[in-house]
Amino acid sequence: MSDHVYSLSEIVGSSPNSIDEAIRNAIAKASRTVRNVEWFQTQEIRGQVVDGQVAHYQVTLKIGFRVD
Amino acid sequence: MSDHVYSLSEIVGSSPNSIDEAIRNAIAKASRTVRNVEWFQTQEIRGQVVDGQVAHYQVTLKIGFRVD
Amino acid sequence: MSDHVYSLSEIVGSSPNSIDEAIRNAIAKASRTVRNVEWFQTQEIRGQVVDGQVAHYQVTLKIGFRVD
Amino acid sequence: MSDHVYSLSEIVGSSPNSIDEAIRNAIAKASRTVRNVEWFQTQEIRGQVVDGQVAHYQVTLKIGFRVD
Amino acid sequence: MSDHVYSLSEIVGSSPNSIDEAIRNAIAKASRTVRNVEWFQTQEIRGQVVDGQVAHYQVTLKIGFRVD
Amino acid sequence: MSDHVYSLSEIVGSSPNSIDEAIRNAIAKASRTVRNVEWFQTQEIRGQVVDGQVAHYQVTLKIGFRVD
Amino acid sequence: MSDHVYSLSEIVGSSPNSIDEAIRNAIAKASRTVRNVEWFQTQEIRGQVVDGQVAHYQVTLKIGFRVD
Amino acid sequence: MSDHVYSLSEIVGSSPNSIDEAIRNAIAKASRTVRNVEWFQTQEIRGQVVDGQVAHYQVTLKIGFRVD
Amino acid sequence: MSDHVYSLSEIVGSSPNSIDEAIRNAIAKASRTVRNVEWFQTQEIRGQVVDGQVAHYQVTLKIGFRVD
Amino acid sequence: MSDHVYSLSEIVGSSPNSIDEAIRNAIAKASRTVRNVEWFQTQEIRGQVVDGQVAHYQVTLKIGFRVD
């Protein structure tokens, strides 16, 4: 992170399988509309429970991207 | 909140009458430009004081909306 | 709060009308099963949005009750 | 809030009816002894429960006033 | 989360293998005694270390369940 | 804290004499109804003042107990 | 804490002997100039170390007093 | 901040010289694409170190702008 | 900070030029009415933006002063 | 954690594959130079993004080790 201006956006990704995959899904989705994403910071890890089982992991991220 | 990606935006609404109305004003305004708002989270409740009376309640919200 | 032991429980109440009513609903409901509730502390104020309008205010409370 | 020095005080107001009124009561009371109150920031929302009902809403505020 | 009252409980689950599994273990265990668990919120991720290796991941969760 | 599921409860103990005793009182009381308490975490230290003297120390604790 | 307005002040008390005494010293000192102190909330516990020994415990408190 | 709706964005500015300049750089950059910026709130102050010297100060800001 | 009682006050200073100067302005102003100020702790760094430029840095401080 | 003195160190581990592996890498590395590591506490979960994909998960941990 050198002499640039960066912007932070907050997103929530989800996955039925794992926290790691919820993060990857969120990053992949965000990267379709935002260019130059350089890092993420996890804000919150939650999930839905259905019939006594974890149905979805939901991870809130801040993503940082270069503004040029 | 199922298997989607959501985005969070932070807004401040105000009302001369109540905290509830400041929230409704913020949500109504945001919904004119952002589709699929599904929830809000209150971040801060402040206000302006004029002549020893509350002139405006000001509520900072995060709003969550589905990104399709 | 004198020389007693107290216990804290965390609950979420909701109301389509106001934050105050969401709190009153939560307290009324909790008081049916927990005796001697003496105070509450608001933890979080959120809500659901449907069709660009606040559908429900949701308030997370800690309630304190005397354990005798 | 321009080129002045401000001071912050912390107060607790209460009301049997609503959070909004607890805030207005605190501001009105503070304004009798402190001049030039310009804003408030809500710190905590609590309340007393009597007989399974909310007896008082209690709101802790920081109030900001100009020091000239 | 519509017009219901919910309750939150705090639990700690563990697993020798992963954070995800520690969460699933905690949810599965809680669901044996608590009905209608609908979501969880991760509070803390810790672990035990034995002989320079992670022996257990330990995850503290708040679980939310409907009170009817 | 090995391969078990634990639960956390929040309680408030008090003592006219000291913080340490307020904690011991809370733990002793909780242990009458909850088995297998293994640890506590202090959340808040407050107190009542009467006639310019500390009348009670009040300590809010989370207690962790094994759920088998 | 019923239908009154309260004010909060922040003070630091110290003692060479214990945390409890640092709190009592702060409360006793504050009560000489502030009437109607009703409660305190501990904000921070620190201390000075001299020659490898605790020389003073220093406790920062918020004290709440009735404003009539 | 009167009877308007405001929006908050989070940005990171940097400067090899000072924290103040990192803030001014971020504000200047943001103002090219966002109109009506009215205030900023500092979230985090970090920096890069190269060869044992501060190479860049990096300041994360929330900026508030009027939405009309 | 030895065997004394200290009090903390919260103030906001501002400067069109720098954060350091906003702090110095606040301390200088406070020292006209409060004797024995010994330290400050920065709580928040904000500012006003006018025409896309930083118009004022505003720094909220707690100041600690000896009460004898 | 019985009658010993412990020390805490803060480290950052990374992995291209998962959060769990980033933690294991950090613990393994720390255990080469620090003996008697007994537990870790996760402080922050971040990551690098390259070409719209998560390139590294980065986990900041506090590790606790016995000092004898």
Place this chain on the structure above:
Amino acid sequence: MSDHVYSLSEIVGSSPNSIDEAIRNAIAKASRTVRNVEWFQTQEIRGQVVDGQVAHYQVTLKIGFRVD
């Protein structure tokens, strides 16, 4: 704390008797290997419970020492 550079270390001390003693034990232990310890800041107060009684108070401290 004048014109020096200080370093902070985090340690956990324990005592079967009191919080004060747990702090003194930690400071005494740290002072055997670290010179010029000048202050401590309490981070967390926990404890172990055995057979329904407090077995150990455990206090996490940051200690500050001069680096010359």
Place this chain on the structure above:
Amino acid sequence: MSDHVYSLSEIVGSSPNSIDEAIRNAIAKASRTVRNVEWFQTQEIRGQVVDGQVAHYQVTLKIGFRVD
């Protein structure tokens, strides 16, 4: 910050002139004994006041350095 393990240390630097210089002093001092410092994160900004003037700015930093 790529595929390495990093360590974080906490230090306090001071300067009679500015916050920026307090940071530079701390980094310069730390770099004499710690190699490969790559970044810093500001934790707290305080200062000493003497005769109603800022005598020293004191800045607490976490510094991150590569462990190879």
